[in-house]
Amino acid sequence: MGMKTIRRILWVTFFLGHLYAWSTPEHAPKLVCEQPEFNFGERESSGELAHDFVIRNAGDLTLQIFNLRPTCGCLVPKFTDRLIPPGGEATITVQFTLRGRQGPQHKLVYIDSNDPSHPAYALHMVGQITDTIEIEPRLLFFGRIQAQAAITGTVMMTASGTNLLGPVTAQLESAAFTVNVGPVMSNKTAQLTVVSKPPLPEGLTRTTLQIHTGNQRLPIMTMTISAFVPGVFSILPPELLIVGREGERVRRELFLRTENNTAFRVLAVEPPVQEIASTVTATNSAAYRIEFNNLPVMRSLEGQTVRIVTDHPTRPEILIPIRVFVR
CATH class of the missing domain: 2.60.40.10 (Immunoglobulins)
Known part of the structure; x- marks a missing residue:
């Protein structure tokens, strides 16, 4: 083995050693939960239940909680502290709506944090729901x-x-x-x-x-x-369904066409609030796709309507109801 080859091997070994040292920081926060799974046993499908998960920072830098992500709209998680110092604790309360649920349940809440080892830590709620x-x-x-x-x-x-x-x-x-x-x-x-x-x-x-x-x-x-x-128009979906967390912005689409394929034009789209943007695209002379952007998830929109103005002789106005589900 020549000296040039030996020097190359030593250089690669030196580089990989430093790369490993950089990828595993000596100081870091560490999220720990002694009981990450809560088994609520057998419950009836009515009312709600809540459980407190206690998390701890076992690292030597401040643990920062960025977000809590439930895997189901039936879960509402809340935390007491976003910043947890080394050795400190915080409580995450998860509220589980049982109504409408049946059978075995396994729901998760992900904790997004600055823990480099577990950036998305999972909390589990498991059990069985039966109907009264x-x-x-x-x-x-x-x-x-x-x-x-x-x-x-x-x-x-x-x-x-x-x-x-x-x-x-x-x-x-x-x-x-x-x-x-x-x-x-x-x-x-x-x-x-x-x-x-x-x-x-x-x-x-x-x-x-x-x-x-x-x-x-x-x-x-x-x-x-x-x-x-069915009437003059076929509208899919028949309502504008807004689902998300309070204050979140979402996007939805609506498809509008005449039942007998009669040509028409969409003249205007009037959302209930000005911040909602709409884009109208003709797929053919008798059908349109209407895209809504920047839809705010807020309860005050429940029951309001989007007004669509057309040049159809018997249906110049279409009102699309809005429904809102806040997670």
């Missing part, structure tokens, strides 16, 4: 129906285990549907019959069905009833 009273289906959607049609849908209620239904009554928030409660069989099952009441308005009709039971653990249950009546 099961409803099938959980959402009743009649699909696309004609305005003059009276369509019937059924909802089955079943009390699980030793639970009993007791007397059952139901009421709807809208006059677009009617509901009838059948007899409660053996205090365990009941059938609800929901019928659309013509004429239904064009577009999406949605209402809430509120069910009252004699069960003390679950005296009130709610579910959504909806139907879609």
Whole structure:
């Protein structure tokens, strides 16, 4: 082996040694959680539960928490301190909404921090959720129906285990549907019959069905009833759904076309607040894609509408409802 080769090997060894030293800093924060998994056992699908995870900085530099990222909208995490000194502790409280959940659960919250070894540390919530009273289906959607049609849908209620239904009554928030409660069989099952009441308005009709039971653990249950009546235009999705964290900005798309492929033009798009930007793109003479940018996630937009102005002779104005879900 020549001297030139030996010098090359020594130089590579020296370089890799320094590279390793640079990649593993001598001083750093270190996030530690003695119990990163919380098993809540078996719970019923109603109400909420909360758990406190205690985290500690076992490093010798300040630990900085950048963000908490839940893997499900049913989780709401909060922390007491964003900056944790060496040896210090902080508490992360995770609130878990049980309503609407069923079966085995394994939900995670990621802690984004400046810990170089674990920049995305995972906290776990595991357990089993059972229904005191099961409803099938959980959402009743009649699909696309004609305005003059009276369509019937059924909802089955079943009390699980030793639970009993007791007397059952139901009421709807809208006059677009009617509901009838059948007899409660053996205090365990009941059938609800929901019928659309013509004429239904064009577009999406949605209402809430509120069910009252004699069960003390679950005296009130709610579910959504909806139907879609096609009209001059086909709108997908029929509403602008904004989902995210409070103050976050999101992007959504809307597709608009005439049912009989008649040509038309979109003249204007008017969001409820000026900060929302919209871009209209014609895919053909009878269809458009409308892109919304900078949509703010804020509860005050719930129930408001986006106004679309067209040159169609029978439908010069289209109102798109806005729904907001804040995680």
